[in-house]
Amino acid sequence: MYTLAGERGFPATRWSLVLAAGEPEGRTALTSLCESYWYPIYAYVRRCGYSAEDAQDLAQDFIVQLLSGRFVNHADPEKGCFRAFLLASLKFFLSDSRDRDRAQKRGGGATLLPFEIASGEEWYQRESAHEETPERIYERRWARALLDRVLNRLLDEFVRHGRLDHFNRLKLYLLGKAEVPYAELARQLGTSEGALKVGIHRLRKRYRDLLRAEIAETVDHPSQVEGELRYLASALSGR
Numbered sequence: 001m002y003t004l005a006g007e008r009g010f011p012a013t014r015w016s017l018v019l020a021a022g023e024p025e026g027r028t029a030l031t032s033l034c035e036s037y038w039y040p041i042y043a044y045v046r047r048c049g050y051s052a053e054d055a056q057d058l059a060q061d062f063i064v065q066l067l068s069g070r071f072v073n074h075a076d077p078e079k080g081c082f083r084a085f086l087l088a089s090l091k092f093f094l095s096d097s098r099d100r101d102r103a104q105k106r107g108g109g110a111t112l113l114p115f116e117i118a119s120g121e122e123w124y125q126r127e128s129a130h131e132e133t134p135e136r137i138y139e140r141r142w143a144r145a146l147l148d149r150v151l152n153r154l155l156d157e158f159v160r161h162g163r164l165d166h167f168n169r170l171k172l173y174l175l176g177k178a179e180v181p182y183a184e185l186a187r188q189l190g191t192s193e194g195a196l197k198v199g200i201h202r203l204r205k206r207y208r209d210l211l212r213a214e215i216a217e218t219v220d221h222p223s224q225v226e227g228e229l230r231y232l233a234s235a236l237s238g239r
Helices: 014-017 025-047 052-067 080-093 095-105 119-123 135-158 165-175 182-189 193-218 222-237
Strands: none
Touching: 014 025, 014 080, 025 052, 025 080, 025 119, 025 135, 052 080, 052 095, 052 119, 080 135, 135 165, 135 193, 165 182, 165 193, 182 193, 193 222
């Protein structure tokens, strides 16, 4: 039986709330996780060979059933992370012919999702043309979705402090895409090169902190964060 993470001496995360089956916290947490990471689901289904229309229906039907609590009771506490649970549940769902047949009926009478996934095919068409296994595209897109969420959280912090332009200039150094030398950017921002370097260092540290915090929301225990960081690096590098 699961207990809330907070009862074990560390803050409850979205995934630990789901596992604890808390109401309404668990449902809210699961909806938030699915809204952040629905595209890897769609990409996996598409790469399995389904058409865009069928993939849309299957992804929606799967998420609807997930939010209803159908799969959560079978979550394996030994696996720990939401990413692994989601993929295992999706594979089970797709292997079940009754689920597949129901979902492939146009619309299928499925309950509407509390968030939009209609952009899935547009995003999928931007994927690399080379062949990837469904598992590989799921892993890579999960990693990208997580990093995008971290970057957006960092952006929100700068926006709240009225420093959007500052963020847009510095994020290129964070992403390794900067072409403007430190001295030139410091001049543009009206600061010293030393102060700029300190600012970039702090930005990178804050990014790393937010990355760990975001990963922590998808696992059941802080001890799993390091493993997920290694997984993230592997997924992005293609190993």
